[in-house]
Amino acid sequence: MASSSASALAKWAAQAARGFAAAAPSGKGRKVAVLGAAGGIGQPLSMLMKMNSQVSSLSLYDIAGTPGVAADISHVNTKAQVKGYDKDGLAEALRGCDLVIIPAGVPRKPGMTRDDLFKINAGIVRDLITAVGQHCPGAILNIISNPVNSTVPIAAEQLKKMGVYDKRKVMGVTTLDVVRAKTFYAEKNGLDVSAVDVPVVGGHAGVTILPLFSQATPKATMSAEVLDALTKRTQDGGTEVVQAKAGKGSATLSMAYAAALFADSCLRGLNGAPVVECTYVESTITDAPYFASKVKLSTEGVDKIHDLGPLSDYEKAGLKAMMPELLASIEKGVQFVKSG
Numbered sequence: 001m002a003s004s005s006a007s008a009l010a011k012w013a014a015q016a017a018r019g020f021a022a023a024a025p026s027g028k029g030r031k032v033a034v035l036g037a038a039g040g041i042g043q044p045l046s047m048l049m050k051m052n053s054q055v056s057s058l059s060l061y062d063i064a065g066t067p068g069v070a071a072d073i074s075h076v077n078t079k080a081q082v083k084g085y086d087k088d089g090l091a092e093a094l095r096g097c098d099l100v101i102i103p104a105g106v107p108r109k110p111g112m113t114r115d116d117l118f119k120i121n122a123g124i125v126r127d128l129i130t131a132v133g134q135h136c137p138g139a140i141l142n143i144i145s146n147p148v149n150s151t152v153p154i155a156a157e158q159l160k161k162m163g164v165y166d167k168r169k170v171m172g173v174t175t176l177d178v179v180r181a182k183t184f185y186a187e188k189n190g191l192d193v194s195a196v197d198v199p200v201v202g203g204h205a206g207v208t209i210l211p212l213f214s215q216a217t218p219k220a221t222m223s224a225e226v227l228d229a230l231t232k233r234t235q236d237g238g239t240e241v242v243q244a245k246a247g248k249g250s251a252t253l254s255m256a257y258a259a260a261l262f263a264d265s266c267l268r269g270l271n272g273a274p275v276v277e278c279t280y281v282e283s284t285i286t287d288a289p290y291f292a293s294k295v296k297l298s299t300e301g302v303d304k305i306h307d308l309g310p311l312s313d314y315e316k317a318g319l320k321a322m323m324p325e326l327l328a329s330i331e332k333g334v335q336f337v338k339s340g
């Protein structure tokens with residue numbers, strides 16, 4: 001997000017282009033698990049994590065298909081040791097993990113909202129988080145499974161129930177919203193996308209996704225119509241992909257890329273090189289108890305939650321408009337665990 005993060009990410013991308021051989025920031029190699037590793041996101045994400053030089057051990061877990069994915073990825077000539085685990089291997093997959101990335105669960109089909117996934121994914125996330133609480137309670141969690149606005153509160157409540165909740169460690173991955181906002185803003189304004197930054201705040205569904213183009217850098221002058229169109233395109237980016245895939249799922253490749261960037265930032269933070277990223281966390285900067293904004297990631301996870309900064313009138317209206325849906329999604333997640 002911030003320029004230090006952007007340059008760290010650019011460096012990482014450059015390393016990737018050279019074959020991922022460049023040195024990691026100082027610090028020990030990290031154990032990372034991907035839960036849902038055989039899925040549409042899980043497979044490319046697992047490969048990108050295998051290519052990350054900060055990873056020394058990579059656990060790939062899914063309810064089906066992991067042996068093949070693990071065998072395949074393990075042939076990539078980077079240092080991370082890869083192991084695949086199926087149904088009975090979750091405890092071992094998680095033991096000693098520094099970072100657990102969760103893309104397990106069903107994706108949308110055309111006509112569905114992310115909230116329509118709650119029925120199936122809420123239970124999947126709760127059960128996986130229970131295992132995390134038992135086997136690696138200190139790990140940083142990157143939650144991708146939708147609806148993120150509810151699955152992050154579910155994770156927090158479940159860990160609270162188990163007495164191992166640390167609000168600094170539980171993060172919903174909203175990086176794809178930032179990736180999209182940067183791409184659309186750069187395209188529209190003829191800018192070099194690698195030099196562009198756009199914070200995206202709120203949550204991760206429809207109107208709860210609020211790109212702050214008034215804070216985008218470099219600055220570009222846009223008409224109210226163009227600003228509105230860019231905002232809506234960012235909010236509907238997921239639906240654009242769901243419709244284009246016409247029943248074959250939602251964003252997987254751009255999501256794997258975004259999740260790999262975010263995981264890389266979490267690992268950099270753990271290794272003592274703090275990075276600022278937008279992510280959905282327990283927060284007090286608005287009326288919503290969970291909210292995505294710029295967050296400093298450091299050795300214990302969330303180190304500082306930045307406030308929103310100056311908003312345009314358009315953004316102030318967007319912030320107000322998202323609140324009923326965001327608060328309802330959070331409450332739905334909280335109640336799922338409390339009443340379960």
Ligand SMILES: NC(=O)C1=CN([C@@H]2O[C@H](COP(=O)(O)OP(=O)(O)OC[C@H]3O[C@@H](n4cnc5c(N)ncnc54)[C@H](O)[C@@H]3O)[C@@H](O)[C@H]2O)C=CC1
Nearest residue numbers: 036038039040041062063103104105106107144145146255
């Ligand atoms: N946060 C974000 O920005 C985004 C989130 N998503 C969400 O990510 C999730 C996954 O999407 P895809 O990879 O496309 O779906 P997919 O169906 O291709 O893969 C999901 C994987 O999860 C596995 N799985 C199901 N139950 C499991 C369990 N109990 N334990 C471990 N693994 C389990 C399945 O076997 C499958 O391999 C969906 O909920 C989707 O909505 C998708 C794109 C962006």
Ligand SMILES: O=C([O-])CC(=O)C(=O)O
Nearest residue numbers: 108176237238239250251
């Ligand atoms: O739209 C979906 O269902 C998947 C998702 O969260 C995204 O692509 O942003």
